[in-house]
Amino acid sequence: MTQVFSQMALGLSVYKLGYHRAAWRMPDFPQNAMMSLDAFTDAARAAEDAKFDFVFFADISAVENLENPARDISLEHYVVKLDPIVALSAISAVTSHIGLVGTVSTTYTPPYRIARQIASLDVISHGRAGWNVVTSYSPYERQNFGVEDISNIDARYARAHEAIDVVQGLWNSWDPDAFVADKTSGQYFDREKLSILGHEGDYFSVKGPLDVAPSPQGMPVMVSAGDSPWAREMAAKYANIQYAPTQGDLAKAQEYYRDIKSKAAGHGRDPRDLRILPGFMPIIGETDVEAAAKHRALKDLIHPKTGFGLLMPLFGDLSKHNLDTTLPRSLEPDPDHMRGFAKSFFDRAMAENWTIRQCYEHLADGEPWFMTMVGSAKSITDTLEEWFHCEAADGFNLLPDHMPGGFTDFVSLVLPDLRRRGLFRTEYSGTTLRERLRPNAKTLQ
Numbered sequence: 001m002t003q004v005f006s007q008m009a010l011g012l013s014v015y016k017l018g019y020h021r022a023a024w025r026m027p028d029f030p031q032n033a034m035m036s037l038d039a040f041t042d043a044a045r046a047a048e049d050a051k052f053d054f055v056f057f058a059d060i061s062a063v064e065n066l067e068n069p070a071r072d073i074s075l076e077h078y079v080v081k082l083d084p085i086v087a088l089s090a091i092s093a094v095t096s097h098i099g100l101v102g103t104v105s106t107t108y109t110p111p112y113r114i115a116r117q118i119a120s121l122d123v124i125s126h127g128r129a130g131w132n133v134v135t136s137y138s139p140y141e142r143q144n145f146g147v148e149d150i151s152n153i154d155a156r157y158a159r160a161h162e163a164i165d166v167v168q169g170l171w172n173s174w175d176p177d178a179f180v181a182d183k184t185s186g187q188y189f190d191r192e193k194l195s196i197l198g199h200e201g202d203y204f205s206v207k208g209p210l211d212v213a214p215s216p217q218g219m220p221v222m223v224s225a226g227d228s229p230w231a232r233e234m235a236a237k238y239a240n241i242q243y244a245p246t247q248g249d250l251a252k253a254q255e256y257y258r259d260i261k262s263k264a265a266g267h268g269r270d271p272r273d274l275r276i277l278p279g280f281m282p283i284i285g286e287t288d289v290e291a292a293a294k295h296r297a298l299k300d301l302i303h304p305k306t307g308f309g310l311l312m313p314l315f316g317d318l319s320k321h322n323l324d325t326t327l328p329r330s331l332e333p334d335p336d337h338m339r340g341f342a343k344s345f346f347d348r349a350m351a352e353n354w355t356i357r358q359c360y361e362h363l364a365d366g367e368p369w370f371m372t373m374v375g376s377a378k379s380i381t382d383t384l385e386e387w388f389h390c391e392a393a394d395g396f397n398l399l400p401d402h403m404p405g406g407f408t409d410f411v412s413l414v415l416p417d418l419r420r421r422g423l424f425r426t427e428y429s430g431t432t433l434r435e436r437l438r439p440n441a442k443t444l445q
């Protein structure tokens with residue numbers, strides 16, 4: 001396969017305003033930032049100044065883990081969050097180039113509402129909207145929407161496919177030139193240029209048309225995430241951006257990349273229509289030593305209760321143990337426990353003589369779906385370049401360890417080098433998010 005893109009796409013994920021567990025305790029993390037529009041607009045403006053492609057709002061519509069004995073959620077900052085589309089609408093008013101990607105679930109939101117919200121965001125932002133489609137795996141959400149069972153993944157994804165078809169059908173309700181608004185004749189729109197969807201399916205009955213005129217992109221950008229066969233198929237069929245859960249494993253990332261691109265080709269799609277972007281959390285210094293010191297500062301802010309909570313699913317309750325003793329050998333887990341993760345983590349802890357504190361510091365670095373990189377700007381830039389050049393990534397979704405410092409470090413330490421290597425833009429071109437993701441492609445009208 002030849003390289004499809006000459007430059008990376010970069011997104012900034014602002015969901016938690018910091019993906020390290022201790023993010024909110026960093027001195028520069030604004031007080032109560034999760035409920036501060038300023039914190040989000042500042043992040044979006046900074047990303048726009050850096051010429052990023054988009055800001056990204058993930059979403060779970062629930063306070064998770066309220067009664068989970070392993071988690072004391074009173075120590076976590078992302079229990080509260082703004083609704084993505086509301087926040088992005090406000091951000092759209094104070095930015096003019098950056099893409100605005102928001103998560104909306106097909107399990108809990110009817111497709112007409114999704115089509116209307118995202119098209120409205122596209123209109124008010126002049127063509128910068130993206131929809132991150134999720135099927136909602138979290139059991140905590142279903143309790144808020146009166147849904148009994150979400151465990152049937154086939155059904156969740158079948159519903160999502162039908163919802164996407166309906167949403168895209170609604171976005172095609174009007175020809176781009178339907179609204180003549182001819183004051184002389186008195187005709188506002190041309191009836192010939194209106195299509196009524198009339199959808200009757202397994203999950204939805206939606207007549208249409210959409211009561212939003214065609215938005216600047218026509219088709220707002222489609223985004224999805226996930227690793228299972230269902231998620232890969234959805235990406236191959238519909239996504240323009242696939243947020244890849246590749247955990248820093250280059251070989252796995254290449255397999256994932258090739259699989260989704262070839263499935264997309266099977267759907268008759270051009271490989272330039274789909275960007276595969278792994279998530280990554282960098283902790284960056286001018287040197288490796290400086291990066292390690294920044295990492296240490298974050299680790300020192302992990303509350304031990306948070307640490308014990310992280311260890312609980314792997315090894316049970318360790319809160320009676322001394323934090324600075326090594327992980328007891330007697331805790332060796334069953335090889336199948338948590339799909340083998342617990343055992344491989346245990347083996348590493350034994351090999352490297354980790355204390356209980358060091359064990360949870362490792363777990364606090366990340367979640368199973370992104371890679372954490374700690375190192376000098378040069379080593380991080382080298383890794384990004386390697387992944388980009390060897391069919392593992394078409395760019396990245398940056399998950400800062402904390403805001404604003406983690407992002408500022410990326411902009412001042414890594415971005416200049418990426419630009420020197422010709423791997424990232426210095427100026428915006430085109431006007432819509434879709435045009436930027438696929439340079440030289442014409443905007444769908």
Ligand SMILES: Cc1cc2nc3c(=O)[nH]c(=O)nc-3n(C[C@H](O)[C@H](O)[C@H](O)COP(=O)(O)O)c2cc1C
Pocket residue numbers: 057058059060103133134135136137138225226227228229230231232243244245279369
């Ligand atoms: C990188 C990444 C980001 C995700 N973001 C969200 C999100 O914001 N909201 C949500 O409900 N699910 C989110 N998910 C979950 C996926 O939509 C999917 O339900 C989950 O990954 C399980 O499917 P899988 O086994 O295919 O990965 C995300 C998954 C990944 C890998």
